Amino acid sequence: MTHAYPTKVLYIDLTKKSFYIAERPEIFARSLGGTGAAIKLLQETCPVGVAPCAPEAPIVFSVGPLTGLFPLASKTVAMFKSPLTGNLGESHAGGRAAQAIRMAGFGAIVITGASDLPVCVAIHGSKVYFRDATSLWGMRSLFTAGSIIRAAEPGAGVRSIMRIGRGGENLVSFGSVTTETYRHFGRLGLGAVFGSKKIKAVIVSGERSILVEDKKKYRDLYDHIFKAAVESPAMKKYHDLGTAGNVKTMQALGAVPTRNLREGRFEHADSLSGEALAKGYLGRRLACAHCPVACIHIAAVREPYENEPYFYKTTMVGYDWELIYALGTVLGIGDPEGMLLLIDAVEKAGLDAISTGVCLAWATEAMERGLISEKETNGLHLAWGDWRTYLTAVEHLVTLANDFYRTLARGSAYAASIYGGAEFALSFGGNEMPGYPAGPASYLGFLLGTRHSHLDNAGYSLDQTLLKEGKRLSAPHIVDELIKEEMWRQVLTSLCICLFARGIYTPEVVRETLAVAGYEFSDEDIRAIGREIYREKYAFKIAHGFNLDTLRPPDRIYDMPTANGPFDRAFIEEGLRYAKERITAIVS
Secondary structure (H helix, E strand, C coil), rough: CCCCCCCEEEECCCCCCCEEEEECCHHHHHHHCHHHHHHHHHHCCCCCCCCCCCCCEEEECCCCCCCCCCCCCCCCCEEEEECCCCEEEEEECCCCCCHHHHHHCEEEEEEECCCCEEEEEECCEEEEEECCCCHCCCCCHHHHHHHHHHCCCCCCCCCEEEEECCCHHHHHHHHHEECCCEEEEEEEEEEHHHCCEEEEEEEEEEECECCCCCHHHHHHHHHHHCCCCCCCHCCCCCCCCHHHHHHHEEEEEEECCCCCCCCCCCCCHHCHHHHHHHHHHHEEEECCCCCCCEEEEEEEEEEEEEEEEEEEEEEEEEEHHHHHHCCCCCCCCCCCHHHHHHHHHHHHCCHHHHHHHHHHHHHHHHHHCCCCCCCCCCCCCCCCHHHHHHHHHHHHHHHHCCCCHHHHHHHHHHHHHHHHHHCCCCEEEECCCCCCCCCHHHHHHHHCCCCCCCCHCCCCHHHHHHHCCCCCCHHHHHHHHHHHHHHHHHHHHCCCCCCHCCCCCCCCHHHHHHHHHCCCHHHHHHHHHHHHHHHHHHHHHHHHHCHHHCCCCCCCCCCCCCCCCCCCHHHHHHHHHHHHHHHHHHCC
C-alpha cells in the first residue's frame, strides 16, 4: 500500500546492469508528476551537448498523482533527447503502462547507459531483471516479439510491455515504442533511443494499492468524473467513431491534407470517414486502463491466402484520424483496405505513422518534380494512391536499404536539405506536421509548441472557434492564446490526464482531485506550476541548441486556402517575432 501521490524514482543503469530506488519528494511536490517531474529529471540527467543516441542520454518515464485513482488519468509521459529534432523529445502513451508503473510503486523511471547485447528490462515491483533479448532483435514484426514476451514474462493482468520494432533497432529517427499493441510513444523518436541502448522492451508490473484518507470524498468525486465522461457528447463521439469522426469535419473545413497538402479536400474522404470505417471494418473497441470511453477503434481486414481462394486471415488494425491523414489522404490513398494494410505495415515495423507518411509524401512530390528518381528509391515509382508501392517503400525505409532511405530515416526536413524540396517538406521545428492544419493558429501552434505538435496548444481548436464566432485575431493575440493554453496543458499532462478529457478536468476539478490525492493547492498555485513547467521545457530546448530565430514553416502552407481566409508570410513572421519576445522573457 502506498500514499496517494508517488515520490519514488527508479534509476536503471544499462551499462552496469544495476538499479537503485530513491525517494524524491521534492521532485513531485512542486511539479505534480508526469510532464513536470519528467522535465526536472531530464534536466538533471541529460548533459548539454550529448547526442540523443549516446549512452549518457537518458530516458525518463513519469506518471502522475491521479494515476490509478481517477478516470482518464491514463497517460504515461516519456521524455528524452529527440533523435529527430535534436532537442526536447516528449511523447505520451495510453494503455496500461501508467497503471503498471504506479502499481509498481514509482512516480518515475530513469534509464541511462547502454547494454552490450539486446535486453528486455523487466521491472516487477521493486525488482529489476535484465533478460537476454538477442533472439527477439531483428524480428520482422514487433507484434510477434510482444507475443513471445507475454508468454515468457510473469505479471499478466497488471503488466505493461513497451517494445520496439526494426525502426527503433535500426535507429530510424522517428522509430516508435509500442505498448499494449495499439498504443504508442510515437512522436520524436523514442524508439531510436531504445534501439541505441539495445533495449528491445521494458516490462513493468506491480500490484500495490493506493491509500486515500477521505474515502467518501474520493468516491463522490470519482463518480462525478466518471458520469461526466460517459455522458459527455464529446466523449460519446470518441466512443462511437473515435477521432476518425473528424474526417467529415475536416473535409467541410477544407482542412484535409491531401497529396502533401497541395489540396484541402480529398475526393475519397467519404470512403475513409469514421462512419464508413465503422460500417465496413470495425471489429472492436478498446480502452486504456481506467478509462470508460473506449476510443480505440480496431478494424478487421480479411485477406485471402495466396493460392487458397477460400481461406482468409484476419488482420486487426488500429485506426484514427492522424493515421487516416498520414497513411491515407496525404498520400492520396482513397482505398480504405489499402490504407489499413499500410497502417499495419508501419505499426509492425515500429515507425511513427505521421512522420512516415509525411516523409513518403515529400518523396512522392520530389519524384514528380525530378529531384529524385527510381535510382534513389530502389526502383520504386512513387505515385499518389499507390499503396502497394508505399508498402515496399516502408520496408526499404525501415531496413535503411540505401543512402536515400538512410537520409529519409532522418526526417523530411533533413532529406529536403540533401535532395531539395524544403518548400514542400511538411516539417515544423524538425517534426513532421500533424493532421490538423485548420488555419494560421494551427501553423503557429505547430511551430511554437514545445514538442512542435498540435497536442501542445490546440491551435486548430482556436482556428475553429474563431471561424464559428466569425472573428479574426492578430498574430500576437493568437500567440498569447497558444501560450496560455499550452501552460494549462502542462498541468493536465503533469497529472497524466488524457487530453480528450480536458473539458472534464476543469481547474476546479483539478484542484479537488489533487486535494483527495494529498495536495493542497490554490488555483493560482496550480497555474503557476503550469507556467514553470513551460519555462523549464523551453529552457531545456534552448540549452540543447533550439533557436527561435531559425524557426520557419514550409512555404507550402501559404499555397493552401483555409476556412478562416488567407494569411501570408508577413502574418506568420509577425507571430514568430512576437513569440520570440514572449518566450525569451519567460525563460529569462
